[in-house]
Amino acid sequence: MTQVLSVCDLRKRYGKFEALRGVDLDFEPGKFTVIIGPSGAGKSTFIRCINRMVDPDGGEIVFDSAHMEQLRGAALRQRRAMIGMIFQHYNLVARTNVLRNVLHGRLGYMPLWKSLLGAYPESEKRRALDLLDEVGLSDQMYKRADTLSGGQMQRVGICRALMQAPKLLLADEPIASLDPKSAEVVMEHLKQTTKQRGLCCIVNLHQVEFARKYADRIIGLKAGRVVFEGSPATLSDAVARDIYENAESRLENQLTGADIARIEDEERVALCETVAA
Amino acid sequence: MKMKETAKKIQLTPLSTALKTPLIAALLVTVFVVSVMALHLDIAKFQSRLANIGKTLSHFVAFDIPTLPKALLEMLSSISLGIGALAIGSVISLALSFLAAANTTPNRFLAASIKGGIALIRAVPALVWVLMVIASIGFGNTSGLVGLLFPTCGYLIKSFIASIEDKGMGTIEALQATGAGWFEIMLFGVLPGLLTSLLSWTSMRLEHNIAESISLGMVGVSGVGSMLMRALGNYHYAEITTITVVIFVTMLTVELAVGQVRKKLNGDTTK
Amino acid sequence: MRDSGGVKLTKTPPRVPAISIAGTLAVLVAAFMFLEVDFVELLSAFPAFIGFFAERFMPPDFSGFGEYLPLLLETVLFAVVATYLSSVLALVGGLLLSERTNSIAWLRFVAKVAFSVLRNVPYLVWAVILVYIFGIGNMVGLLALIFATLGLLSRSYAESLNEIAGSKMEALQAVGASKAQILVHGILPEFVPALVNWTLFSFEINIRASIILGMVGAGGIGIMIQTNLRLFRYHSALALILALVALVLLTEFVTNKLRGRVR
Structure with a gap:
């Protein structure tokens, strides 16, 4: 059996808070994996360690026969280009149009001067349009990203990730900010794409129902450890309940000094703006 | 209908927006070039002076320790002037801003005239105010104080009004229902919740006031500014540097201190 | 700024320690003493300025x-x-x-x-x-x-x-x-x-x-x-x-x- 991604004894701590305490998991192509768990269980940290948006403290991450945890600089960027990522808050460049946002998926593959000029090859622009067409947004290609609805933004986010022609697709709470209907659309599209392209897709969710409905495989994370692994059919209600039990105390630890400093910062900025006005 | 079926090149941006950027850029460049040309800048003279700037600047690399006490004393005088004007100004501003804010004013006409007056006062630079006051009542600290009052009040009243209007009508209506008088409503209903933001504005103004008060010295009011002008007149390079350093250190200290005070104030409200 | 839409009758004003108030007052007194400004003079200065302004500045002369x-x-x-x-x-x-x-x-x-x-x-x-x-x-x-x-x-x-x-x-x-x-x-x-x-x-x-x-x-x-x-x-x-x-x-x-x- 060929694995796209193999994670071994992954560890990460933030100060005193242990986000991941030794996670071992393997992922195969064409499979739609959903990770569930309460806030603070380490889902987001896990997924971000894979493409090194977060640097792990220990363990191995082997993606496409490269040790991700050892890569730096250009080599790391090259690998990141092969891993698509989808975010809870879509993270589109708000003042840039939809087409350009999708084409951002190619940035990792092209030199700076070319991207500066916007000199994307015609074939890639065509592909971007095709991707937008698939999600029904090709007529919105010149709209500014911040004029779209949440569901539309997330579909653009998926197009951007697919534009990378990734082997691995990571999605961190992709539907947490969406209404139920948009959420269905997004999940449906993610699942379909995974099957069609034979991708390996890892999705963080906190809704167990969605996990049951779409996943090929469900992983339960709790307090930084894998507490469940199996097909949706094997996830009983009792197990699901157990995963989410006693979660609150850990969540509280998450608001760190840095968060508080950031909140204060925002207020100061708001005050400055009032003065300027 | 489907774009991918046409063989046309795909534009990254539609033509209308694609044209807008170079147009704006061209406009901006034109404005700049025309302005520079219309100014007839004396670049030649400037260049000749620039040629031996190294020598000129080397004169300034000196520090005159004996001037330091005098400079500090004059600085203290400038600071006092800034603080004094701020103290008087904040009291006046407090009263006037409650009379002028849309949600607290007892009379709309009064509010409009205060706001209009403030807009006019703010449009006149601080230094011009001081020059007018000096022309009227002569040189001295009193002129400096009165002159600084105008820009201080201009700034504070505008800021205070913004803070008061931010509070809305809620509290006021609630207290009106109890039959409280205007003054009581303002004092017990509106002011307490506003205290931190008003103090925050006032502390921010301190920085401006001290900067202005230093500058005032240069047009005739006493203080570190006039000392600097004298040093310049006497070609006393070391003294110029010393005074400038004193000014910088003072302003930096004030900036940092005000930052700390505001952090404390904001910290109080977020708790 | 921050959310301030609500009616906050119960919100207590931040406690300003007496020491801060005393300190501020001391600084103010020191500043005025240092400036040697006479309060009577100060009080009369403002009306004097307004009077002078009304008399000598007004009306503006736009000739030339x-x-x-x-x-x-x-x-x-x-x-x-x-x-x-x-x-x-x-x-x-x-x-x-x-x-x-x-x-x-x-x-x-x-x-x-x-x-x-x-x-x-x-x-x-x-x-x-x-x-x-x-x-x-x-x-x-x-x-x-x-x-x-x-x-x-x-x-x-x-x-x-x-x-x-x-x-x-x-x-x-x-x-x-x-x-x-x-x-x-x-x-x-x-x-x-x-x-x-x-x-x-x-x-x-x-x-x-x-x-x-x-x-x-x-x-x-x-x-x-x-x-x-x-x-x-x-x-x-x-x-x-x-x-x-x-x-x-x-x-x-x-x-x-x-x-x-x-x-």
């Missing part, structure tokens, strides 16, 4: 105002050119100051110190020193205006750059974009509104500063205000001041309109 128009135009042009130059320099400064765009800590520190010196010495002080070094002339005026806004503008740009949500840039990082690509494709487009806003703000400051700088021989209309006051031509001085008020208000009107167009 035509002579000033070229100077007024020059004042505006100075502000325009200075704003261009200082915004270009401040852009470099902002990129150097922001931790989002400059990851070299010592370079950030050097830039911080340099711009702090620029910002914390009042521009009139810079102006007289520059006049001293380069002699009276309009290049000096321009330079002084650049000094007047460069420090503030650089810091403001840097703060706005820092504010751009890191999460958005995370997406570009995740596609494997380099730092330069993130800057060009992610940070700069998001920075445009703040850039326009702060630049217009610095134009407003430059208009005011450009008026003042004339008073220390750095070109522009300021010199005429002072001359008129020195020659006791108060009515002409007032006419000039009113023209400047109109100019400042017009500037603010225009900049606010322009701000509204950039979102």
Whole structure:
């Protein structure tokens, strides 16, 4: 059996808070994996360690026969280009149009001067349009990203990730900010794409129902450890309940000094703006 | 209908927006070039002076320790002037801003005239105010104080009004229902919740006031500014540097201190 | 600012320790004593000024105002050119100051110190020193205006750059974009509104500063205000001041309109 991604004894701590305490998991192509768990269980940290948006403290991450945890600089960027990522808050460049946002998926593959000029090859622009067409947004290609609805933004986010022609697709709470209907659309599209392209897709969710409905495989994370692994059919209600039990105390630890400093910062900025006005 | 079926090149941006950027850029460049040309800048003279700037600047690399006490004393005088004007100004501003804010004013006409007056006062630079006051009542600290009052009040009243209007009508209506008088409503209903933001504005103004008060010295009011002008007149390079350093250190200290005070104030409200 | 829509009758005002109040009062008393200002004199000074103003300044005398128009135009042009130059320099400064765009800590520190010196010495002080070094002339005026806004503008740009949500840039990082690509494709487009806003703000400051700088021989209309006051031509001085008020208000009107167009 060929694995796209193999994670071994992954560890990460933030100060005193242990986000991941030794996670071992393997992922195969064409499979739609959903990770569930309460806030603070380490889902987001896990997924971000894979493409090194977060640097792990220990363990191995082997993606496409490269040790991700050892890569730096250009080599790391090259690998990141092969891993698509989808975010809870879509993270589109708000003042840039939809087409350009999708084409951002190619940035990792092209030199700076070319991207500066916007000199994307015609074939890639065509592909971007095709991707937008698939999600029904090709007529919105010149709209500014911040004029779209949440569901539309997330579909653009998926197009951007697919534009990378990734082997691995990571999605961190992709539907947490969406209404139920948009959420269905997004999940449906993610699942379909995974099957069609034979991708390996890892999705963080906190809704167990969605996990049951779409996943090929469900992983339960709790307090930084894998507490469940199996097909949706094997996830009983009792197990699901157990995963989410006693979660609150850990969540509280998450608001760190840095968060508080950031909140204060925002207020100061708001005050400055009032003065300027 | 489907774009991918046409063989046309795909534009990254539609033509209308694609044209807008170079147009704006061209406009901006034109404005700049025309302005520079219309100014007839004396670049030649400037260049000749620039040629031996190294020598000129080397004169300034000196520090005159004996001037330091005098400079500090004059600085203290400038600071006092800034603080004094701020103290008087904040009291006046407090009263006037409650009379002028849309949600607290007892009379709309009064509010409009205060706001209009403030807009006019703010449009006149601080230094011009001081020059007018000096022309009227002569040189001295009193002129400096009165002159600084105008820009201080201009700034504070505008800021205070913004803070008061931010509070809305809620509290006021609630207290009106109890039959409280205007003054009581303002004092017990509106002011307490506003205290931190008003103090925050006032502390921010301190920085401006001290900067202005230093500058005032240069047009005739006493203080570190006039000392600097004298040093310049006497070609006393070391003294110029010393005074400038004193000014910088003072302003930096004030900036940092005000930052700390505001952090404390904001910290109080977020708790 | 923060959410303040609710009625907050129960909110207690922050406790100000008695020591702070006492300290502030002590500073105030010391300041007034140090200034040796007579309170009776102070109280009479204000009415005296108003009286003098009403009697000697009013009404404004606009005769011969035509002579000033070229100077007024020059004042505006100075502000325009200075704003261009200082915004270009401040852009470099902002990129150097922001931790989002400059990851070299010592370079950030050097830039911080340099711009702090620029910002914390009042521009009139810079102006007289520059006049001293380069002699009276309009290049000096321009330079002084650049000094007047460069420090503030650089810091403001840097703060706005820092504010751009890191999460958005995370997406570009995740596609494997380099730092330069993130800057060009992610940070700069998001920075445009703040850039326009702060630049217009610095134009407003430059208009005011450009008026003042004339008073220390750095070109522009300021010199005429002072001359008129020195020659006791108060009515002409007032006419000039009113023209400047109109100019400042017009500037603010225009900049606010322009701000509204950039979102």
